Amino acid sequence: MKFINPVIPGFYPDPSICRAGEDYYLVNSTFHYFPGVPVFHSRDLVNWQQIGHCLTRPEQLELAGLESSMGIFAPTLRYHEGYFYMITTLINGRASGGMRNFYVRADHPAGPWSDPVFLDWPGIDPSLFFDEDGRVYITGTNGFSGEPAGIYQAEIGLETGKLLSPRQLIWTGTGGKSPEGPHLYRMNGWYYLLIAEGGTEYGHMVTIARSTGPSGPFEAAPGNPIMSNRSTGQLIQATGHADLVQAHDGSWWAVMLGIRPVSRRHHLGRETCLAPVAWSPDGWPVAGNGAQLELEMEGPDFYHGPRPAEARLDHFAAAELQEYWSFLRNPYPADWSLRERQGWLTLHGSAVTLNDTDSPAFVACRQQHFRCAFSALLQFTPEDGDEAGLSVYMNELHHYEIALTGVNGQRYLLLRKRAGSIWMVAEQAAYAGDTVILRIQADRKGYSFSYQLPGEAEWHLLGHAESSLLSTEVAGGFTGVYLGMYATGNGTRAKQPAYFDWADYRIDE
Known part of the structure; x- marks a missing residue:
């Protein structure tokens, strides 16, 4: 076979x-x-x-x-x-x-x-x-x-x-x-x-x-x-x-x-x-x-066919993280918890960001398929400078985010792109709530970033980004792309924790 x-x-x-x-x-x-x-x-x-x-x-x-x-x-x-x-x-x-x-x-x-x-x-x-x-x-x-x-x-x-x-x-x-x-x-x-x-x-x-x-x-x-x-x-x-x-x-x-x-x-x-x-x-x-x-x-004579793909819907109900989750470097214990709010992953954003060679509050899994979707339900009440959301991460100089943040007393959903020294907020939308479902969809050539209000069926597109700018040939190094959840205070400790009720990695191929 x-x-x-x-x-x-x-x-x-x-x-x-x-x-x-x-x-x-x-x-x-x-x-x-x-x-x-x-x-x-x-x-x-x-x-x-x-x-x-x-x-x-x-x-x-x-x-x-x-x-x-x-x-x-x-x-x-x-x-x-x-x-x-x-x-x-x-x-x-x-x-x-x-x-x-x-x-x-x-x-x-x-x-x-x-x-x-x-x-x-x-x-x-x-x-x-x-x-x-x-x-x-x-x-x-x-x-x-x-x-x-x-x-x-x-x-x-x-x-x-x-x-x-x-x-x-x-x-x-x-x-x-x-x-x-x-x-x-x-x-x-x-x-x-x-x-x-x-x-x-x-x-x-x-x-x-x-x-x-x-x-x-x-x-x-x-x-x-x-x-x-x-x-x-x-x-x-x-x-x-x-x-x-x-x-x-x-x-x-x-x-x-x-x-x-x-x-x-x-x-x-x-x-x-x-x-x-x-x-x-x-x-x-x-x-x-x-x-x-x-x-x-x-395959070998003792191979009898592929097993069904494992479900990657995590409700964070276990005492420990599933084996497929990773941290950047050794995580700071105060940055994350599965016990602080039962059935939720809690991330306490620190001064460390995804741009730093340190360990941000970031829990991620490998992107294993060209066509897939990664989504999570976020509950977060950001103050100015605080943000939490999802990232497509290659290294500290090459990553994309969709996040909920606070700016001048207002809340916004943003799409940020970083490719080397080029770093920009590509899209931004006012958002009054504190709960949102965020999604990153991938295909062979890029990513789309969207959000959904809980209880609604419609997805709202924020924008797109190219996968080529996260490639090894552009970004360098020996690793591959991760999809994950993060929180940061952008230079200071975030005043409010970010809560993730669930995260779902779904294969579209």
Whole structure:
């Protein structure tokens, strides 16, 4: 039976996968969003359900002061002797000028996960390999100043995080830029080293080499790259950063990231895709159909069709937020609550706005589909300067809002657009009430912003905005668009809280 890529749409990049029996688990990068590193579960490799996050506590993940697209890079997930291990890099950027690699572990991937074990290891994209003789290896990229670009490795003491052997360069790749994202596997007497090359843009590719020992020397596959959609007409592009898994029926599969550009610009982020892996008679793998990832592909024999899309209507009645909600960096506890008003999400707007590299009162989910609608019922009594509403957010320099605000003693509904240094209130309408339903509708090329009075059927359009101005090619960075609820005092603490009775993400495709 065929399935449709991406299998996890939206901003879910750098997938890493492992198997425990007939259960499959997958993690992704989250950069400056909190909680960090979502964990997904599947029984068929196609239908995935989020079951938690690896990094849910400030003690595990401190993101304060980080610029957009800093934070958590490229995790690897592995299962060994009853424990799940997630290893990753926290890049501090300009906040403290460095990076730290660490791992956490859990006896179940839904958590809770341990506090970090920090490693004496530079670079990014660390991966763990558990060999049959009990030795554990860490593999990653160049990191020290002056180190040649390539893949580095050492034996590591897992409990202490200390290296047990010298750090050494084991492969420089096939000549593509930025050799990264390494994973080591042992199969049929060979050690296979899978990496990404070409940069995480349109030249991205997956390459592989093998050796009779874990430290090399590594021989490159004659058919490299074993996966790349560069210079093709495929609807999914920039495929790379893959991880392999052998299914419980013996078949092989690869997960990898890819993008779905609209007129050579993509705004949903890098997404998780799946491809079959075939092995040649001489022992080399090829992913996809002729080393290409297609939008529609043949699934595993144990895949029996797509599950219905999950409803994303949240009435905020639970004690905790649903797993799909995120914050920008570590949220301030005083900024939000599910208990202050039962059955409502309460946001206390602070001096922090969506233009700041800080944590505003902002609760958001990823936009996962080109055609979708995000709406919420807001109850808010703004004073001058206070505002609350919905945002389409890429980063602090590229976002759109529809909001209820106070100006000179009057209340208004506004549509604001920001694209770099261009920042404007595009539309504004007087509004006497304190309760309103706000809606953002998306299609492939843009967004429309409208509002509705409770109890009425008519929607009132405020305006439109282009998705291309929120694309990675314009806004930069490594993330994708979020849709969310926010409140702010615009430089001061808002005097009144904003209450959201419900929020609804609805697929229109």
